[in-house]
Amino acid sequence: MGGSCLVPAWRRYRLALMSGLGDHEAMSVSKNLVVNHGSGRLVGECRPGPDPTVVLLHAGVTDRRSWRVVSAAINGYATVVSYDRRGFGDTAPSTEEFSHVGDLLAVLDEVADGPVWLVGSSAGGGVALDTALTAPERVAGLVLISPAVSGTQVPELDADTARFGRLIDQAMEAGDLDEVNRLETWLWLDGPAQPEGRVAGPARDLLLDMNRVLLGNGMPEEAGASGIDAWSQLERVKVPATVACGDLDVPFFVERSRQLAERLPNGRYRVLAGMAHLPQLEDPETVADVIAAALTVH
Numbered sequence: 001m002g003g004s005c006l007v008p009a010w011r012r013y014r015l016a017l018m019s020g021l022g023d024h025e026a027m028s029v030s031k032n033l034v035v036n037h038g039s040g041r042l043v044g045e046c047r048p049g050p051d052p053t054v055v056l057l058h059a060g061v062t063d064r065r066s067w068r069v070v071s072a073a074i075n076g077y078a079t080v081v082s083y084d085r086r087g088f089g090d091t092a093p094s095t096e097e098f099s100h101v102g103d104l105l106a107v108l109d110e111v112a113d114g115p116v117w118l119v120g121s122s123a124g125g126g127v128a129l130d131t132a133l134t135a136p137e138r139v140a141g142l143v144l145i146s147p148a149v150s151g152t153q154v155p156e157l158d159a160d161t162a163r164f165g166r167l168i169d170q171a172m173e174a175g176d177l178d179e180v181n182r183l184e185t186w187l188w189l190d191g192p193a194q195p196e197g198r199v200a201g202p203a204r205d206l207l208l209d210m211n212r213v214l215l216g217n218g219m220p221e222e223a224g225a226s227g228i229d230a231w232s233q234l235e236r237v238k239v240p241a242t243v244a245c246g247d248l249d250v251p252f253f254v255e256r257s258r259q260l261a262e263r264l265p266n267g268r269y270r271v272l273a274g275m276a277h278l279p280q281l282e283d284p285e286t287v288a289d290v291i292a293a294a295l296t297v298h
Contacts, residue, residue, distance in 0.1 A: 030071070037103050039094065039096045039098075047081075054080050055117070056070065056119050062278065085100055094219075103224070143294050149256065150226060150229060150231065160192035164183060188207075188278055189277070234260070240266045240297070248275060272287075
């Protein structure tokens with residue numbers, strides 16, 4: 001894999017961190033970040049480091065906390081920024097019409113003078129792609145993990161995923177948000193065809209907490225959409241792009257991620273074996289490897 005010269009160094013940092021020794025050359029202290037845009041107050045954090053700047057964009061059932069292990073891991077090689085989109089984590093729901101792309105560009109105005117790398121998971125990947133089309137001069141490269149893609153049609157679901165859809169709809173109609181949270185955690189963390197609890201421990205606890213906040217805020221899924229049809233314009237995305245997807249993910253995400261990598265002019269595809277939709281939670285070491293490889297190859 002490309003980027004092997006980077007990976008051992010950050011793994012040494014990880015071992016030092018686990019042993020309590022620390023490594024001041026490998027990472028910096030995370031600093032609070034607040035960006036005001038319109039009526040929104042976007043809350044995030046920044047780990048100062050060398051160029052390039054990497055902005056981590058969370059999935060639609062998580063918040064910036066999902067990236068903290070990855071952020072620390074790659075900080076020796078980049079300045080790393082993450083923030084909560086409106087209605088997620090510490091950022092309040094919007095009181096006005098807004099665009100996630102517009103919010104991201106406001107964050108970039110605050111943290112970077114030149115083009116940045118965007119790393120996006122699921123819905124965050126969709127924001128990254130739309131931004132690469134809206135403001136290509138602001139984007140140096142992309143790492144997209146099971147990304148949403150604006151302009152794609154709603155697919156016919158496989159039987160396992162369709163079953164989750166019915167159960168989640170029933171729980172929503174009953175107003176049982178705890179059951180919605182349990183089912184969505186099972187679907188996205190374990191995978192639709194996997195037993196509940198395949199991924200246990202702190203990763204599961206964190207996802208349940210992150211998604212609980214989102215469900216309590218009640219932000220509509222379509223809020224902040226850019227209105228861009230990225231799927232029909234992929235030839236315009238000229239920057240290097242790595243698309244990665246777990247082989248235990250929802251089947252349509254697996255197939256669409258492959259197609260996306262094939263259609264992007266400088267796309268590469270990575271299979272994340274034994275993982276589902278949120279590999280940054282279940283195996284952040286591998287996700288850090290994927291990012292490191294993308295930065296090194298390009």
